[in-house]
Amino acid sequence: MTSDTVRSSAVNRNILVALTLLGAVGAAGVYVSAGPARFWANWLVWTLFLLTIGLGSLFLVALERLVGAHWSIPMRRVPERIASLVPLAVPLLLIAFLAVPVLFPWTFPEAAHNPILVAKTPWLNLPFFAIRLVVCSVLWLLYYAFFVRGSLRQDESKDANFTVRARRNAPFFMVVFFFTVTIVAFDWISGLEPEWYSDMFGVYLFAGTFLSGIAAMALGVLGLIRRGRLTEVKSKHFYNLGTLGLAFTVFYAYIGFAQYMLIWYANLPEEVVWFKHRIEGAWYPVALLLPLLNFLIPFFLLIGGEPKKRPWVLRIAALSIVLGHFVDLYWLIFPVLGPEPRLGWPELAMACLFLGLGFLQIRRAMGRGADMPVGDPLLVKGLEWQL
Amino acid sequence: MSSPAFAVLGLYANPQKIVDAAKEIRARKLGHMEAYTPYPVHGLDHALGIGKSRLGALVLGMGILGTALALLFEWWTSAVDYPLITGGKPLFSWQAFVPVMFEVTVLFATFTAGLAMLFAFNKLPFFGHPVLHSQAIKGITRDKLALSIESTGAAFDTESARQALLENGAESVEVVPFPDWGRPLTLVGLLQIIGAIVAACLAAGVGIYSVQKMLPVVQPMLHMHDQPKLNAFRSSKFFADGRGMRPAVAGTVARGHLPPAFTTPEEAGTILTNPLALTQKVAERGRKVFDDHCMVCHGSVGDGVAMLSRAYGAKPGNLLTNEMHARPDGYIYGVVMLGKNAMPSYAPDLDESDRWAVVHYVRILQRSQNAKDEDLR
DSSP: OOHHHHHHHHHHHHHHHHHHHHHHHHHHHIIIIIOHHHHHHHHHHHHHHHHHHHHHHHHHHHHHHHHTOSTTGGGTHHHHHHTTHHHHHHHHHHHGGGGHHHHOGGGSGGGGGOHHHHHTTTTSOHHHHHHHHHHHHHHHHHHHIIIIIHHHHHHHHOOHHHHHHHHHHHHHHHHHHHHHHHHHIIIIIGGGSTTOOOTTHHHHHHHHHHHHHHHHHHHHHHHHHHTTOOTTOOHHHHHHHHHHHHHHHHHHHHHHHHHHHHHHHHOOHHHHHHHHHHHSGGGHHHHHHHHIIIIIHHHHHHSSTTGGGSHHHHHHHHHHHHHHHHHHHHHHHGGGGOSSOOOSHHHHHHHHHHHHHHHHHHHHHHTSSOSSOTTOTTHHHHHHOOO | OOSOEEEEEEEESOHHHHHHHHHHHHTTOOSEEEEEOSSOOTTHHHHTTOOOOSHHHHHHHHHHHHHHHHHHHHHIIIIIISOOOOTTOOSSOHHHHHHHHHHHHHHHHHHHHHHIIIIIISOOOOSOOGGGGSTTHHHHTTTOEEEEEEOOSTTOOHHHHHHHHHHTTOSEEEEEEOOOOOOSOOHHHHHHHHHHHHHHHHHHHHHHHHHHHHSOOOOSOHHHHSOSSOOTTSBOSSSTTOBSSOOOOTTOOOTTOOOOSOSSHHHHHHHOOOOSOOOHHHHHHHHHHIIIIIHHHHOTTSSSOOHHHHHHTOOOOOTTSHHHHHSOHHHHHHHHHHOBTTBOOOTTTSOHHHHHHHHHHHHHHHHHTTOOGGGGO
């Protein structure tokens, strides 16, 4: 690194710290003046945003290990670094436990008189909720340490055994991942309206998680290439990211629409009201953004073969997906506050806080290890990989 | 050499060499360049000058066409041609249309991809490629890579093609002639194919039949298939008469099908009056009933002159006579219900309101064929 880039990076860091501090002050203001419900709703949206992008990245790392892909090895350090959002989001989610008595109706005294909620108490009770939260957090941190820290250690040790161990452990992570993401979806999002029920909701959150993980990886890879790093990564490598993104944008649209259509068709009162709150009135334009940002824009950008090799096409598609994932969480969580979408200074302040924290965490992760997993014995295969 | 050459093949053992040679020889423009390799060679399609396939664009276009056609068809059937409200949903419920749109999109796209790839881009059917008749084919399917310069017309120069391949590192060179093909399909061959298809169908049919008859077939999802309900037209041990479907209780009368309180049309004329008020809707219903049931004999204006009656020599009644004018509504109703002369009863086909609607329409026809001056105002 030249002294110029060192200085500019120090400036960037100071800007991020200032942004975070500003956001922290603003967040305190939100709690006092806008009320705890709005504060915790914001907190939940942003924590889940960081957590799902982190988990999506960790899933990508594990998926590469599981299927033995070579093309993604030169880029693997990017999702490994973005996965550092998991250790950031875990304490934030533990703090969000304080939001449970504020936002979650099954904890309210009235719930004792609601036969539907009484029937769900074996799952929806505070001790079990806390146990699930802690177990999920521990599992995520363990697998983060195993996959990411292990990969960083391999940079020095060049230990080929780690590659074998990672491949053997990846299938177990898949199982853990599916269960824990489903638990997050049920506990933290659909638990906000506990009378509602959808089998598919866990898969829906998983689709958004994986999709935004791919998009974040694409943005990271293209960002590094633009800064003159990762010079060995060619268009043939990120072409495949575009292909994965295309496949999973269809998957997301399929799952999202299937969930909507089944509930729309059956028209059961306790189910359909959840969508009524989200597609009627002022929420309608927000709901329209979801298929636009998460499906139509990335799908038509990425469907061609050649466009996937152009960085700007992939970047726009990835930005659309990440933004779409945020709108998705906002659309899932904010309707519990009321029939109007709330977007004002409290949201801006909380955005500053969490974006600042997220980028600072990724910056910190970028200081660790080389830009490529230099200790991976299969790295050469990945670099030589041909389309 | 008797037959004209199809191609000159150069054999290579090294994938890099064949890529270099392809680039070099393509520049000389000796003929159409092709390569036959036992495994995919990276960069060879580029060296041969094979551009981007147009298949993708075709598939996308056909896929979008499939989406649009499915949407159009579903809109037309559900909202235009046969509007039927289901589950309280709007007639144009796009949510319900999406699965079919998705399926038709996939259908169009995959069929386009498969069929266009085989028949448009790879030019099938193609009974036996000349290279299959070459000496080199054994090597090509095993460990040799062949670069082929293929004839594009009479001006094909095999000697310079051979030279070009040898200069660019080919291990050996072979001139492949057009093989002496007989007619691809003879009558005997065709009969053999048809016979084989028939035999295969017979074997499959006998096989499936005997498996179903002789082996206990485990049905999937028994809980859906065997339900403790009674099916119409099936037997049942539950009831004494052994029938699954219950006959109606004696004396049951369907709505709109009350048995008549008269025995002749004349009697009906004295006791019945038309209970339906004449509205636009009733008149249109009457016209539909008349056109569907009466017009075939009584003619489109009710004058008793119709194509069918002429063909059969029948003499249906003219509904426009003064006698018919004078008849009361109830008489016409009675004829519709009981029939007259050769005309059968229409009571099973038309319910009460349809019969009265057609009575109105007969009156309209009579009026229209004998219009007064004030009708025109």
